[in-house]
Structure formats: C-alpha cells, structure tokens
Amino acid sequence: MHLLGTKTMMFLDKYYQIVQQFPDHIAVQENNLHHISHQELWSDAQCIALHFKQQGISFGDIVGLYIAKSADLIATILALWMLEASFVPLDPQLPIQRLLFYANNADVSWIVFRNAPFPHFSKQFQLQRLPLTPVSLA
Numbered sequence: 595m596h597l598l599g600t601k602t603m604m605f606l607d608k609y610y611q612i613v614q615q616f617p618d619h620i621a622v623q624e625n626n627l628h629h630i631s632h633q634e635l636w637s638d639a640q641c642i643a644l645h646f647k648q649q650g651i652s653f654g655d656i657v658g659l660y661i662a663k664s665a666d667l668i669a670t671i672l673a674l675w676m677l678e679a680s681f682v683p684l685d686p687q688l689p690i691q692r693l694l695f696y697a698n699n700a701d702v703s704w705i706v707f708r709n710a711p712f713p714h715f716s717k718q719f720q721l722q723r724l725p726l727t728p729v730s731l732a
Contacts, residue, residue, distance in 0.1 A: 602675050609672075610636065622665040630665050638665075639672035647677060651704055655679040658702040658719065660693070662686055666708060 609632075617633035630638075651657060657674055659681050661667045667683075674681050682700040684693045697705065697719065705719045 602678075606672070606675055622668055624665060628665075635665065635669055635672070638669040639676060642670055642673035643676040646673060646679075646706075651677060651679055653678040655704060656700055656702050657681045658684045658693075658697045658700070658705040660684040660686060660705050660707040662708070670706060 613632045613636045618631050620629045621632040621635040623629040651674070655677075657679055659667060659670060661670060662685075671681060682696060682702055684696060684705070696702075702719060
C-alpha cells in the first residue's frame, strides 16, 4: 500500500464535504489581513494538481516543498495528496546544506518553489515553479 493510502483519501473526502457545506467560510488566514475560503482553497489545489500532473508529478512521487508558510503551501499539500504524491517540507529559512540533506535523505525527485530556487537544487532535482493561482495573486 502507498504511504498515503486510505487515510489521506478519507481526509480529502471529508474536507471536500466541508468545502461543499461551508464554501464561503474562511479556510486560511494570513497575517490577519488576507484570507481565502474553503472553495477558493479547493479550487486552487485542483489547479495546482492539474498543473503538476501535466508536468509529470504522480502517484508515489516524493516532492520537496520549498515554499514559505502560506495559503500557497496548504493548497500545494492538498494538490499533492490529490495526486497521491508525498511531500517533504523544505523551510526556506533553513541553511541550504540542511535542506539538501533532507531532500537527499527523503529521496525527493521534485522540488516545488514559489520564487527562484537555490542553484544547488537545479543540479540534483527536477524543479517545478508553483503555478500562479488566485491565492498567490492576492
């Protein structure tokens, strides 16, 4: 059985029920200024998942997330779960050597980023810029 398995799919099913029941309720709030609804978060996750699928990210892939804590990060996690891929958080605040250790140790094959990645990543991993979605444009 895949690492994500049934429990993750059950989570996505349950969350989708919340999206249907409370589409306009706040799902994520950033800095008390910007917030997005459950429907916006779900829609963005679906767009990101489609983009990733078109780029070749799929079932069983392990993806490094070089994205700061944000609504984009949450939408990206949901998108990867929709594709039944796994993720490893790579906090941009950490030193590059530690990030490379984490990515190599976890057998990461893709690194997703919002802004320009460290040049070190491009030597070892397939890179994928996070597509612009309504969340990232706000």
